Amino acid sequence: MRYSKTDIGLLIIRVVIGASMMAFHGLPKLMGGVDTWTKIGQSMQNIGINFLPTVWGFSAGFTETVASFLLILGLWTRPASWLLAFTMLVAAVMHFSKGDGLSGASHALEFLAIYVAFGIMGPGKISIDKK
Template sequence: MTMLPSTIWAPRILSVLRIVVGLILLQYGSAKLFGWPAVGIFENLKWSSLFGIAGFFELAGGTLLILGLFTRPAAFVLSGEMASAFFIEHFPRSFFPVQSDGDLAVALCFTFLYLAFAGGGPWSLDAMFAAGKLDTAAQTGR
């Protein structure tokens, strides 16, 4: 059985991970701020509430992650948001995420922390800017 070289696939899967967690986060921000998709606990949510402010972070951060734009700083901020979410919302119920329903907050916290150090991968606007591809295209008009 031949194994695929990890050097080929690991960077691409990093980009896939970034896009998928960005989409997950985007749906939470959209549900909190716009009521879509409809989630009962976010009905009549005030944008100035703690959940509303978190929704802004999730909407903006999710969009940045999907695009792979400013991935490292966005992921770092989002990691802090998820840590705050765990300690504010879940930790008072139990230290153990399985008992406090804080599993997703913890998993996303450490996923975002990883992305803050690993970057967005090759399929990101960050990588395109670093390679100079977008700058060259803008200068030549292509």
Template sequence: MKTSKYTNSAYSDIGLLILRVFLGLSMCFGHGLGKWNNLFSGEEIQFADPFGIGALPSLAMAVFAEVICSILLALGLLTRWILIPLIVTMLVAVFIVHVSDGFGVMEKALLYGIGYMTILFTGPGRFSIDAFLKSKNK
């Protein structure tokens, strides 16, 4: 039986790379940069305050997760650590911000959250900065 030059492991790593880059960049550009612009616009901040800490700190935490953590996710740097704020942000979106909305409204947050949890459990894969740094430390 002839074997492929790609193993199931290589395909899994390619899949994780695609998932990480897509989730990271689509969250950053589709959601995070709008919040970033709102945060630094100089105008009055109008944002959900689910933890009672104020609109500005709530927005700043969302910007940190959706811009900074998303870029790090796409790069595969500090992957498991930066997934924690991203997952928390999606849990807030589903169970606090959109809890009374229909499934169609909360569907994006659920999809992002499931993708983030998948990467949390599997790790970033071989094609990540984390894997490169780990191989250098051996």
């Protein structure tokens, strides 16, 4: 089977973005333990959720790790992408609420755009979803 340039490009984006999110954001959050999870989970207050910050913080790290791995594989890509998009939305809102402005929130917004795009279009043909 011959793959299009688009499918090869989507694979490259999935692998690079997924590995970056998993290695530099997800795993450090998971390894940070309860204090880290609680601190991160308090970001949910910015969207009106004021309960169980430790659970929300753990969920962010878990999502950034496991959903990123699924993105790399191209397995359950759309649901994984929407979970990651929500996590990045909360991160962007947190940066804006801290007064970081667009320069502080830009990284989360960039990831958000990529995850929304994968949520809409899927992983491409070079994926487990398509096999």
